[in-house]
Each structure stands twice: as structure tokens, then as C-alpha cells.
Amino acid sequence: MAADIDAAKKRYVDRCASHLAASKIVGDHITAMVSREHKFNVASRCELLPYLLTLPLALSRKEAKDLLRFKAVRVERIANVRHDTQLQPGDVVTIAAGKQIPAAALEHPGIVYLDDAVVVVEKRAGLLSMGSESEKERTAHRMLNEHLKALTKSPLQQAFIVHRLDRETSGLMMFARSRALQATLQQDWKNVTKKYLAVVEGTPAKPEGTLRDSLVESKSLRMHRVERGGVLAITHYRVLRSGRDNALVELTLETGRKNQIRVQLAGLGHPVVGDRKYGATTDPARRLALHSHELKFFHPVSGAPMEFHSALPGPLMALIERKRD
Secondary structure (H helix, E strand, O other): OHHHHHHHHHHHHHHHHHHOOOOEEEOOEEEOOOOOEEEEEOOOOEEHHHHHHHOOOOOOHHHHHHHHHOOOEEEOOEOOOOOOOEEOOOOEEEEEOOOOOOHHHOOOOOEEEEOOOEEEEEEOOOOEOOOOOOOOOOEHHHHHHHHHHHHHOOOOOOOEEOOOOOOOOEEEEEEEOOHHHHHHHHHOHHHOEEEEEEEEEOOOOOOEEEEEEEEEEOOOOOEEEEOOOOEEEEEEEEEEEEOOOEEEEEEEEOOOOOOHHHHHHHHOOOOEOOOHHHOOOOOOOOOOOEEEEEEEEEOOOOOOEEEEEOOOOHHHHHHHHHHHO
């Protein structure tokens, strides 16, 4: 019996290593942390076993039954649970877990989180989010699709783009595993927390504020702020650290227009370092100093809260660190 319990928990921990979010960030490296237990809030009435199968852990039916069998699943208001225990909205389901899992256990260096509904990846700077007229092969979308096909041994596997990052921007990006889930996530996109980190030229006069602009795209594909017409762009900013020449700014998007952060910071008089397209005069890191730092949303299937963070890459952090001397 002890061996069976250990085997079941090991399968769960191994699955967590591949599918749980990277919750601890150290420098440029992602470390997946499987905590001592995981709590999930129930959003609607259902039975326990089907609910376990919808959680963002990609458990098989056998694995879920094993967790129930070995008393690794608890519901706060119920002393003893079974596979057919009726869950109510507001119930909290707790699953016992294991120990810290090293980053090397993750199956793909660009994948932060993977389950049957969503994928969160960390896109590197210089990589297109999706194909264009001039580049169709080396894109985050294409590389993820190829990985999923190899992982599932199915040529039909593919991911669906929920949002895009500029080619020069690095950081967190989300994909859906079906067209239906893509539509669900995009329809609820305004409720997803999207935070970025940027190193800008100079330091904004106000330590925090909200930027509201109307934007239009010119024939040269460059975005411009205009007095009339255009589409509304809203960005909230907060200065986290300032130096002699640059400042580290956190930005929270309320809308998601093309080049929104870049054109609005330029309009504020503090373009993103390395962004010559929008008026930057310095490029010490030889890249755009903009990074997708945080995604926070509710899982489209289970309703469980999901939160992902990615640290500012070392070369960008160095732009701030060296100014502290």
C-alpha cells in the first residue's frame, strides 16, 4: 500500500512539474515551485471527480482516482470525500502535493505552463509571435505547434493565438488549445491582468499615472497619437526605480492597441530604451527594453485563478543596476 501511495503521489508531482505555473523567478531562469498543497475555488455545482479532470494539471482519470483513493484530495466543508461528492459554488478543493521541482524538469525551455486548455510561453526578443509575409517558420506560434505535435505524437495538434507581443518585446504570452477556448479567452481579455516592465529614457515627472490617447496607424505602419478619431488606448504606469539616465517602469494595460506602450511612453517624453522607431536615442542592450512581466486570469475550464510572473531579463536589469553607482 505504501508503495502504491508513493507511486500515485510521484505521478502527480511529475505531472505538476510539467504543467504547473512557474511561480518563482530567479534572474532569467524559471523555477517551477510545487507547493505543499494546491487550493482551487469551485465556480459551479458539479461532482468531484469530473471537477478534478478540468483542473489545470492535466490529470488522467486514473491519476485523479488515485489521489482520491489515497486521501490526497480534501474539500473544506466535507469530512470524507468520494468520486461522486457533490461540490457547490464557493467550495475549496485542496490537493496535497510534493516538493520543489527544478526548472530542468520542465519539458520545453520556452513553456512556462501547459495543460489541455492553455499554454503560457516566454517569448524571447526578436522572435515573431506569429507568421508574417516575410517570416513563417521561426515564430513563437510555429515553434509551439511543432513542439505540441511531437509531444502528443499527433500532426493535428496546434495552439491558437490569444494575443500578440511585438517582435522586439520579450516575456509571457498565452495560447489556447482549441478555437473555442481561444474565443472564450479573447472575449474575456479585458479582465486579464497584463503587466509589462520597461526601461525608459529619463524619468517621468510623476511617479505614477494613467496615459489616455487616441491612436491611428499610418501607411508606414507606425502608430500616432491624434486629437480626434482613432482608437482609445489606456495604460497605467508606475515608476519602480530611477537612475541618472533611465527609469524602470511598470505598465498595466487597460486596452491592447498595436505598439500602445511604446507610442504612449514616447508621447510622455520617455521612450523605451532601444525603441528608435518611436524616438529613443540610446540602445545599450541592443534590443527593445520592454518585457511582458505578468499575466493573471481565471482558467477557462476550471475557473481556477492563474498567475504567472517573469523577471526582467538580465541585460535590461543591468541598465538600471549600473546607474545606481
